[in-house]
Amino acid sequence: MGNEEAVFFSRVLTETTLSxxxxxxxxxxxVPLMIMIAQWVGIKKNDEHYILLARRWAxxxxxxxxxxxxxxxxxxxxxxxxxxxxxxxxxxxxxxxLFMETFAFFFEAIFLGIYLYTWDRFENQKKHLxxxxxxxxxxxxxxxxITMVNAFMNAPRGFDIVNGELININPLVAMFNxxxxxxxAHVVVTAYMTAAFVxxxxxxxxxxxxxxxxxxxxxxxxxxxxxxIFAIATAVIGDFSGKYLAEYQPEKLAxxxxxxxxxxxxxxxxxxxxxxxxxxxxxxxxxxxxILAHSIPSAEVIGLDQFPxxxxxxxxxxxxxxxxxxxxxxxxxxxxxxxIGTKRRWKMVTTRWFRWLIxxxxxxxxxxxxxxxxxAEVGRxxxxxxxxxxxxxxxxxxxxxxxxxxxxxxxxxxxxxGSVVILRRMFRKNPVEQEIEDRNMEKGGDML
Amino acid sequence: xLNNFLMFYAPFIVLIGSLVLAFVVAPKDDxxxxxxxxxx
Amino acid sequence: xxxxxxxxxVLWTFLFGYILIGAIxxxxxxxxxxxxxxxxxxxxxxxxxxxxxPVWEVTNVFLVFFFVGIIGFFPKTAFYYGxxxxxxxxxxxxxxxxxxxxxxxxxxxxxxxxxYSFMYGLSGLLxxxxxxxxxxISEGGFVEMVDGNPVLDYWLLFTSPLxxxxxxxxxAATLYISAVFLTWYANxxxxxxxxxxxxxxxxxxxxxxxxxAGGIIFELRRHNPEHYANIQNFWPMFLISFIMFIGTVxxxxxxxxxxxxxILLAGQFIFAFFGYGASHYPYLLYPYLxxxxxxxxxxxxxSLIVVFIMxxxxxxxxxxxxxxxxxxDKDYVRGKSKHHA
Numbered sequence: 001m002g003n004e005e006a007v008f009f010s011r012v013l014t015e016t017t018l019s020x021x022x023x024x025x026x027x028x029x030x031v032p033l034m035i036m037i038a039q040w041v042g043i044k045k046n047d048e049h050y051i052l053l054a055r056r057w058a059x060x061x062x063x064x065x066x067x068x069x070x071x072x073x074x075x076x077x078x079x080x081x082x083x084x085x086x087x088x089x090x091x092x093x094x095x096x097x098l099f100m101e102t103f104a105f106f107f108e109a110i111f112l113g114i115y116l117y118t119w120d121r122f123e124n125q126k127k128h129l130x131x132x133x134x135x136x137x138x139x140x141x142x143x144x145x146i147t148m149v150n151a152f153m154n155a156p157r158g159f160d161i162v163n164g165e166l167i168n169i170n171p172l173v174a175m176f177n178x179x180x181x182x183x184x185a186h187v188v189v190t191a192y193m194t195a196a197f198v199x200x201x202x203x204x205x206x207x208x209x210x211x212x213x214x215x216x217x218x219x220x221x222x223x224x225x226x227x228x229i230f231a232i233a234t235a236v237i238g239d240f241s242g243k244y245l246a247e248y249q250p251e252k253l254a255x256x257x258x259x260x261x262x263x264x265x266x267x268x269x270x271x272x273x274x275x276x277x278x279x280x281x282x283x284x285x286x287x288x289x290x291i292l293a294h295s296i297p298s299a300e301v302i303g304l305d306q307f308p309x310x311x312x313x314x315x316x317x318x319x320x321x322x323x324x325x326x327x328x329x330x331x332x333x334x335x336x337x338x339x340i341g342t343k344r345r346w347k348m349v350t351t352r353w354f355r356w357l358i359x360x361x362x363x364x365x366x367x368x369x370x371x372x373x374x375x376a377e378v379g380r381x382x383x384x385x386x387x388x389x390x391x392x393x394x395x396x397x398x399x400x401x402x403x404x405x406x407x408x409x410x411x412x413x414x415x416x417x418g419s420v421v422i423l424r425r426m427f428r429k430n431p432v433e434q435e436i437e438d439r440n441m442e443k444g445g446d447m448l
Numbered sequence: 449x450l451n452n453f454l455m456f457y458a459p460f461i462v463l464i465g466s467l468v469l470a471f472v473v474a475p476k477d478d479x480x481x482x483x484x485x486x487x488x
Numbered sequence: 489x490x491x492x493x494x495x496x497x498v499l500w501t502f503l504f505g506y507i508l509i510g511a512i513x514x515x516x517x518x519x520x521x522x523x524x525x526x527x528x529x530x531x532x533x534x535x536x537x538x539x540x541x542p543v544w545e546v547t548n549v550f551l552v553f554f555f556v557g558i559i560g561f562f563p564k565t566a567f568y569y570g571x572x573x574x575x576x577x578x579x580x581x582x583x584x585x586x587x588x589x590x591x592x593x594x595x596x597x598x599x600x601x602x603x604y605s606f607m608y609g610l611s612g613l614l615x616x617x618x619x620x621x622x623x624x625i626s627e628g629g630f631v632e633m634v635d636g637n638p639v640l641d642y643w644l645l646f647t648s649p650l651x652x653x654x655x656x657x658x659x660a661a662t663l664y665i666s667a668v669f670l671t672w673y674a675n676x677x678x679x680x681x682x683x684x685x686x687x688x689x690x691x692x693x694x695x696x697x698x699x700x701a702g703g704i705i706f707e708l709r710r711h712n713p714e715h716y717a718n719i720q721n722f723w724p725m726f727l728i729s730f731i732m733f734i735g736t737v738x739x740x741x742x743x744x745x746x747x748x749x750x751i752l753l754a755g756q757f758i759f760a761f762f763g764y765g766a767s768h769y770p771y772l773l774y775p776y777l778x779x780x781x782x783x784x785x786x787x788x789x790x791s792l793i794v795v796f797i798m799x800x801x802x803x804x805x806x807x808x809x810x811x812x813x814x815x816x817d818k819d820y821v822r823g824k825s826k827h828h829a
Contacts, residue, residue, distance in 0.1 A: 033467075037474045044475055059596065066592030069545060070585035073552055077581055080559060084570030091563025092784055096791050099560050102553045103799035109545040110806045114813055117820075134806070171791045178455065185459030189466060214484045221480035226470045233466035237459050244455045295450065343479045350483070397637040398574040411582050415589050422597030 007392045009401035010082040013408060015377070017075045019370055020412045024068035024419075026369050029143045029188065030195020031061045032108075032136040037226065038219075039132065043125050049215045050222075052435065055119060057199065060423055062116065067419050069109075074408070082401065086384050086394035089166070093159045094152045096171040101145035108138025140188055147187045150376070151179035155248050156385050178248050182241040183376075189233045190372065194365040196227035197331060201362025204355040206432075215432050221342060224358070228335035235328055239292060246293030249386065250302035252379040255313045256321040257289055258282075262303040266290045271322055274315060313381045320375040327368035331361055491789045492770075492779045495561035498796060499554055500765045506550035507616075508665065508757065513547045514612035515666020516540055517591065519689065521609025524602055528685065535674045535682045537595065538821065543810070544591055548584070560792050564782035568773050572631050572640040573622060580618040587611040613659060620658035624651045627712045628774025638776070650707045657700035661757075664693035668736060668753045672746035677821045687740055694737050698730075701760065712774060718767040725763030732756035 035054045042050030080087045090098075111134040122128050158174030160167050200223035203216045245253035253259070258269050258279055266289035272282025287297035294301070304312055334357060341349035348354055380386060384394040516536045523532040559566050587608050594604035625631065630645045631638050645651055667690035674683040705726075709716040719726070732752045739749040770778040783789070814820050 033470075037470060040471070041475045041477075045477075062596045063592055065545070066589045069548055070588040073548060073584060073588075074581045076552060077555060077577055080555070080566045080570035081574045081577055082570075084567045087559055087566035087570060088563045091559040091566055092788060095556075095560030095563070095784070095788055096795060098556050099792055099795055100799075102549065102556050103795070103802065105552065106546070106549045106799075106803055107806060109549050110803075110810050113543060113545060114810055117814065166785065169785045169787045171788050181456045181459040185463040189463050192466075192470075212487075217480055217484055218477060221477060222474060225473050229466050229470050229473060233462050236462050240454050240459050240462075243451055247451065247455070295454070342483060345483070345486075396571050396574060397639075398571055400575050404574060404578045407578065407582060411585055415585060418589060418593055422593045426597050 003395070003397060004392075006397060006399065006401050007395040009405050010395040011391065013401060013405045014075075014078060014082055015374075016405070016409060016412065017071065017078055018373065018377075020416070021068065021071035021075050022369060022373055023366055024064050024071060025143070026191045026194050026366070027061075027064045027198065028068040029139045029191035030193070031057060031064070031199070032132065032139045033192055034195050034199055034223065034226070035061065036129070036132050036136050038222065039125075039129050041222070043129060047218075048436075048439070049218050051125070052215065052432065052439070053219050053222075056427070056432065056435075058116060059426065063419050063422055063426070065112065067415050071412075071415070072105075081398075082396050083384065083394045084396055086389060089385065089389065090149070090152075092166050093156075093169055093171065093174045094149050097145040097148040097175050101142050104138045104141040104145060106138075108135050108142065111135045111138065140191075143188050143191060144184050147184045148175050148177075148180050151183040152177050153383075153385055154183070154252075154376075154380055155179035156388050161388070179244060182237060182244045185237045186234065186241055186372075189230050189237055190369060193227055193230035193234050193331070194369055196223045196230060197335075197365040198362040199223045200227055201359045204358035208352060208355050208359065211431070211433065213433055213436075215436070220358070224335050224338045228332065228339055231328065231332045231335060235332060238325075238328070242292035243294065246301060249380075251304065251307045251312055253293065254302060254304045254307075255315055256317050256375060256379060258315065258318050259289060259301055259303045261305055262300060264290065264298050264300045266293070266299075266301040268292060269318070270325070272318075274318075310382065313379045317375050317379045320371045320378070323371040324368050324375060327364050327371075331365060331368075334358065334361055491786065491793070492783050494793060495557075495783070495789060496765075496769075496779050498793075499557045499561065500762070502550055502557065503554045504758065504761050506547070506554060507761070508754065509543070509547050509550065511616065511662040511665040512669045513540060513544060513666075514587070514615055515663045516670060517587070517612035518609045518663065519666065519670070519686070521605050524605055529600075531679075531682050531685055533600075535677055535679045536670065538677070539670070539673055539815075540591070540595075543814070544588070546807075546810070548588060551584075557792075561784055561789065562772060562779060562782040563784050564777060565772060568631075568638050568777050568782075569622070569625075572625065572638050575640075575642075576618060576621040576625075580615060583611045583615040583618055587615055613662065616658040616662045617655045620654045621645070621651065624648070624654050626768070626771070626773050627708070627715065628771075628776075629711060631773065631776070633776070648711070650704065650711050653700050653704045653707055657697065657704060660693055660696040660700055664690060664697045665753060665757070667693060668740070668746075668750055671740065672750045673821070675746050683746070687743070687746075690740055691737065694733070694740075698733055715767060715771075715774065718769075719763075722763045722767050725759045725766075729756045729759035729763065732759065 035057050038050045038057065039054035042048070042052075042054060111131055115128070115131045115135055118128055118131065152174055155177045156174070157177040158170040158172070200220055203220040203223060206213075206216045207220065242253065245256075258272070258274065259266060260277075265287055267284040267286050268288030269279060270283045270285065272279050274280075289301055290297050290299040293299060338349050338354070338358070340346075382390050382392070384391045516539065520533055520536045523529050590604045590608040590611070594601050594608065598604065624645070625640065627650065630641050630648070632641060633639070667686050671683050671686040671690055674680075674686055705716070705719060708719065732755045735752040736749045736756065739745050739752070770780060772779055772782060784792075
């Protein structure tokens with residue numbers, strides 16, 4: 001196998017692993033927060049339904065955590081297996097947050113074990129809730145640290161290369177690179193948003209499938225509200241990301257927005273297709289790109305004309321941008337209508353079709369996450385480390401990457417199907433009505 | 449100046465702000481309780 | 489002590505941690521599957537599940553810690569080992585993924601599902617075998633430099649008796665460690681029938697463990713004379729290890745003090761593992777890579793060590809809490825409390 005092939009298959013395998021892992025990772029970061037909020041509300045309002053909600057979410061969470069952990073281990077090792085040259089350099093400069101991530105993960109793992117096996121062990125529910133805090137913190141900080149590494153790939157800082165030697169290495173400067181704040185905040189907040197909308201989709205689905213229990217209605221209202229807040233925060237931080245890109249990675253912004261000529265008063269191009277270098281059927285929002293990039297309608301935005309041909313990312317990332325932004329805006333609208341509608345007693349929000357839209361919102365949010373990551377990664381091409389190392393120079397020289405790709409695809413298929421089957425079986429076998437009844441019986445028994 | 453603020457500090461402020469807001473808003477479930485009561 | 493030595497000692501310690509608790513974990517999965525197959529489920533499953541449930545995720549972190557740490561402290565390993573280990577480690581990842589997820593599927597999703605139990609029992613047993621290949625490769629002789637890139641010679645690797653002895657040792661040691669630990673744990677939980685059965689397993693696997701371990705040292709004489717000569721210099725460590733092994737077997741044989749038996753077993757492996765590691769010094773990969781020429785820059789090394797110390801400050805109390813609540817809590821161990829989500 002020539003090295004070009006090895007590069008190609010390494011890219012496909014990394015993309016496959018990341019695309020699969022990110023689903024479970026996102027849920028893994030977001031759901032502990034949701035469990036925490038639900039349990040907290042339950043304690044505060046002395047409402048058993050919220051506590052049960054937390055408990056049932058926790059049960060499902062274990063399955064997704066298991067798959068998230070093993071696929072996370074896979075990507076961690078694959079980075080060294082598939083991109084040895086990159087990791088050799090990365091090890092020298094950005095190993096610190098990677099190392100911190102293992103501690104965050106360690107912390108989370110220990111307390112998750114404790115939390116799961118101490119339900120009802122404490123007289124005071126609040127003590128049990130306290131055990132969840134390290135889980136949520138550990139989960140979120142895993143995302144923070146790992147995203148720092150990704151930010152470093154976009155804006156490498158904290159070292160100099162002189163005659164091929166790395167000098168003046170400063171691990172903290174590498175961690176706190178310019179890409180870090182917008183990227184970290186965006187990744188964490190979208191994880192919260194997606195977790196909320198996925199849980200909302202489940203509640204809406206139960207309501208559609210015959211259950212009319214108030215448990216699901218409370219769950220739906222809670223998750224949609226939280227989802228709305230994080231969806232709005234996502235959009236705001238997304239705007240900040242635009243400003244970061246305009247200043248530090250203008251080629252990525254220009255390619256994502258199909259902004260060819262450097263100019264002021266730049267419009268934002270949404271949708272459309274590219275035909276022989278000609279943009280067709282697009283919606284142009286006047287001044288919007290200048291505002292996104294610099295907060296000023298007349299500001300000049302650097303276009304693709306400023307970059308050599310071989311340093312421009314593939315232009316199809318515009319479609320990924322469209323998908324991400326459209327879903328984001330759609331979810332804000334959907335959640336806002338649901339919230340206002342519930343407060344104002346609109347009949348619409350309890351109709352079947354509206355609930356189907358909420359169900360659809362779960363998978364849509366995950367698609368938005370995927371599109372966002374593909375945009376982030378493809379948009380950095382041809383670099384693995386911007387302006388320092390090209391992707392093609394980072395890959396392994398091993399000749400078996402294609403076989404490994406097949407094996408891993410099979411693995412992800414098995415894990416994906418397995419986790420869905422198990423989750424369905426878990427909740428089918430023990431519907432919430434049954435569990436509420438059982439718990440009431442137990443309580444009654446205690447009183448006698 | 450403003451741009452630097454938006455790029456480096458504002459993201460964390462928004463993130464933490466949204467977390468706080470989520471905890472503030474989460475317990476307010478009068479609307480859904482009323483909805484449940486009305487349906488019964 | 490130089491930064492290089494501190495780095496490799498920390499990593500080696502965590503690798504040891506993974507091998508010890510991983511072995512308990514993987515062996516337990518295998519015994520569980522085996523008991524399903526032989527209709528002894530009622531004896532073993534309960535006690536095994538009780539130990540495994542809260543700790544399985546922690547086990548995995550030790551491994552992650554090791555490989556992230558080695559890239560941090562010795563970045564050149566990414567180049568040498570990353571390029572050569574694609575196939576063996578990928579197979580390891582797949583086994584690890586099946587092991588971890590199917591364990592969760594069986595435990596939390598459908599208790600007692602035979603297919604899932606076999607899947608994780610078997611993959612857990614193969615996992616040490618596949619990961620042990622890395623140790624074999626580190627002995628050198630299987631990697632050649634072609635155009636400045638390291639290339640692994642699979643034919644040589646898989647026809648070498650050294651490879652297969654290490655594979656057998658990893659499997660035997662996994663089952664031995666696990667059986668000794670679980671004997672003690674079952675005894676503590678007053679599952680005497682289980683403790684008896686596990687004691688039998690422990691005694692069965694003791695012999696293959698010590699024979700292959702000795703055989704490997706013997707094979708090294710031919711495969712890597714330099715390492716073999718170094719091992720001679722550390723003979724007291726291996727002697728202590730052997731005496732501790734005798735102690736464990738003796739205590740199991742006379743059915744006394746299983747707690748001490750497990751401590752001696754841990755000691756046996758500590759001395760053997762660190763003796764082996766020390767004699768391997770300074771090579772990470774014979775003869776290409778030593779801990780000195782692969783070491784990271786001082787700035788990174790110091791910040792990693794600082795983070796490590798701060799991290800330990802967080803971890804040790806948490807691990808203590810975990811052990812106190814589950815491993816050493818009488819009510820939990822004896823199954824009197826049911827507090828699972």
